[in-house]
Amino acid sequence: MQFSRGHAILTRSLAQSRTLARPAFKQRHLIRRTLASQPSGESTVTPPPNFAKQSKWRGFLQILGRATLITIFGGAGAFYYITQQERNPGHQLPADPEKKTVVVLGSGWGATSLLKTLDTTEYNVVVISPKNFFLFTPLLPSVAVGTLNPRSIIQPTRYITRHKTRAVSVIEADAQEVDPINKTVTFTDSSEIQGDVSSTTISYDYLVFAVGAEVQTFGIPGVKENACFMKELADAERMQRQFMDCIETAAFPGQSTEEIDRLLHMVVVGGGPTGIELSGELHDFLEDDLKSWYPELAGKVRITLVEALPSVLPMFSKQLIDYTESTFKESKIDIMTKTMVKEVKEKSVMLQLPDKSVVEVPCGMVVWAAGNKGRKVTQDLMAKIPAAQTNKRGITVDDYLRMDGTNGTIFAIGDCTATSYAPTAQVASQQGAYLARMLTQMAKKDLYDKRLASLEISATSAASEEDKKKIADEAEATKRQLNKFKLRPFHYSHQGSLAYIGSDKAIADLPFMNGNFASGGVATYLFWRSAYLSTLFSLRNRTLVATDWLKTRLFGRDVSRE
Numbered sequence: 001m002q003f004s005r006g007h008a009i010l011t012r013s014l015a016q017s018r019t020l021a022r023p024a025f026k027q028r029h030l031i032r033r034t035l036a037s038q039p040s041g042e043s044t045v046t047p048p049p050n051f052a053k054q055s056k057w058r059g060f061l062q063i064l065g066r067a068t069l070i071t072i073f074g075g076a077g078a079f080y081y082i083t084q085q086e087r088n089p090g091h092q093l094p095a096d097p098e099k100k101t102v103v104v105l106g107s108g109w110g111a112t113s114l115l116k117t118l119d120t121t122e123y124n125v126v127v128i129s130p131k132n133f134f135l136f137t138p139l140l141p142s143v144a145v146g147t148l149n150p151r152s153i154i155q156p157t158r159y160i161t162r163h164k165t166r167a168v169s170v171i172e173a174d175a176q177e178v179d180p181i182n183k184t185v186t187f188t189d190s191s192e193i194q195g196d197v198s199s200t201t202i203s204y205d206y207l208v209f210a211v212g213a214e215v216q217t218f219g220i221p222g223v224k225e226n227a228c229f230m231k232e233l234a235d236a237e238r239m240q241r242q243f244m245d246c247i248e249t250a251a252f253p254g255q256s257t258e259e260i261d262r263l264l265h266m267v268v269v270g271g272g273p274t275g276i277e278l279s280g281e282l283h284d285f286l287e288d289d290l291k292s293w294y295p296e297l298a299g300k301v302r303i304t305l306v307e308a309l310p311s312v313l314p315m316f317s318k319q320l321i322d323y324t325e326s327t328f329k330e331s332k333i334d335i336m337t338k339t340m341v342k343e344v345k346e347k348s349v350m351l352q353l354p355d356k357s358v359v360e361v362p363c364g365m366v367v368w369a370a371g372n373k374g375r376k377v378t379q380d381l382m383a384k385i386p387a388a389q390t391n392k393r394g395i396t397v398d399d400y401l402r403m404d405g406t407n408g409t410i411f412a413i414g415d416c417t418a419t420s421y422a423p424t425a426q427v428a429s430q431q432g433a434y435l436a437r438m439l440t441q442m443a444k445k446d447l448y449d450k451r452l453a454s455l456e457i458s459a460t461s462a463a464s465e466e467d468k469k470k471i472a473d474e475a476e477a478t479k480r481q482l483n484k485f486k487l488r489p490f491h492y493s494h495q496g497s498l499a500y501i502g503s504d505k506a507i508a509d510l511p512f513m514n515g516n517f518a519s520g521g522v523a524t525y526l527f528w529r530s531a532y533l534s535t536l537f538s539l540r541n542r543t544l545v546a547t548d549w550l551k552t553r554l555f556g557r558d559v560s561r562e
Helices: 002-037 049-087 109-117 137-144 157-161 233-250 257-263 273-293 318-330 376-383 425-460 465-484 522-535 539-555
Strands: 100-105 123-129 133-135 154-156 168-172 174-179 184-188 199-203 206-209 213-215 265-269 302-306 333-336 340-344 348-352 358-362 365-368 372-374 410-412 497-502 505-512 515-521
Touching (some): 049 539, 109 123, 109 157, 109 206, 109 425, 123 157, 133 157, 154 539, 157 168, 257 358, 265 358, 318 505, 318 515, 372 376, 497 522, 505 522, 522 539
Parallel strands (some): 100 206, 206 410, 302 333
Antiparallel strands (some): 133 154, 505 515
16 A cells, blocks of 8 residues: 555656656757758847856866866876987997097086087097086085985986987096196096906097086184085985984983083084075974974074175175075074184084184084185196196186196186186086087087198199199188187176075076166075076986975975984
């Protein structure tokens, strides 16, 4: 009985729903039939307004969806294509004994920029460097606090040389001696595992001296033994370990208040971009991560920046210097200007204050980011040409980057030189690109010289006057081509100065019109990041650095210690 009543109710409900649906169905059917019966170009029935609006939105969303899919798949395809091109270099021309040999010492900014620009079809190129990679030094402070992975800012030299037209020989070795008279370079294998031959000598036609510089300690006692440097990748990794060691030691039970304060005091020496950025990165590490994982210690961490000059960042404008100092004051980073380091001890640093008094400041770690000096191989080379090389700051070069006293066979670029330009990565990079273009021009000039010499020999043995006239005309045309080859001196074009100052803020001093455009803040910080990403030498590095930044933003820095 209950089943029959339920069945009757269900049947009536279905019938009512069909009845309610008929008018809408009939209306749509009537519209379609009326539109179909109308002659072309005429319409007497207009669809409801909501129907037309929904159709427009549906069409727009379909177009947007297709464009999005095309962009995603197209971008992914282009990304994959470029990565595979980088991973799979093609066939290279072998060394040509008829070509001149260019030996490049170093793999830094100048050498790497030269290798990327140089036309290797004109030369046999040999690269000798104790490191088989290029290091993107401006991001070294980020590695020191764990913001970036060390592997993200290095680019193997062979990633560059294997994509050149002619094969480039890359040798991981230390250059020991350069003989400018016999035009030879002697180098040794300094790796842990060595073979039968650990030292050898090769000849060159042109030498590109780009060995960079090493840390200048000014002879201050204890700097080499007790301070961390910020010059090489190993320095950043050492600083990260030592910093975390100070934190964990301070967390050890039973430490006195005085000892905890000492361990958690970090002193950065040098008010240039490296010292400023390192101080800012340390502050970010403290605020973003240490406060979460070491809440009992984070409030006791102190950062002190020591600079011997009257102000930090002397290459920036006054307003940006003031902005940096005010930002550091808000971040509780102490700046001590006109203060000199007299000695670095195991647990303290001796400072000479502006009033000439000397105080001992307890600290857990000292990071040295002040000054450069020439390497031993540079000093030895200069000593062989004492009449032409008298500048103690580095190698003296002419307007074409040719080392004085070497008859144009040795070129010097980067931090090993003593020029009117600041020893920055930007200068070295532009010098390397300029020298690559100049070497290409010189190779073309050599070809015309050989051609002219060959024509002069042919003219003496020509049998007829007609042949002599043809040879003379060709020789005249070759001379006109030679006259066009005029080497232009190197001119540095300053692209601006950037520095990260912590708290997601950066400063930028950029050339604009006939003056400078100075800016600072969060927007400049985004520009700083985009500028560094674009400056990285490969898509691989750009991807790794961007991924590390994203990981740090999402998960924070790693506080584990190896």
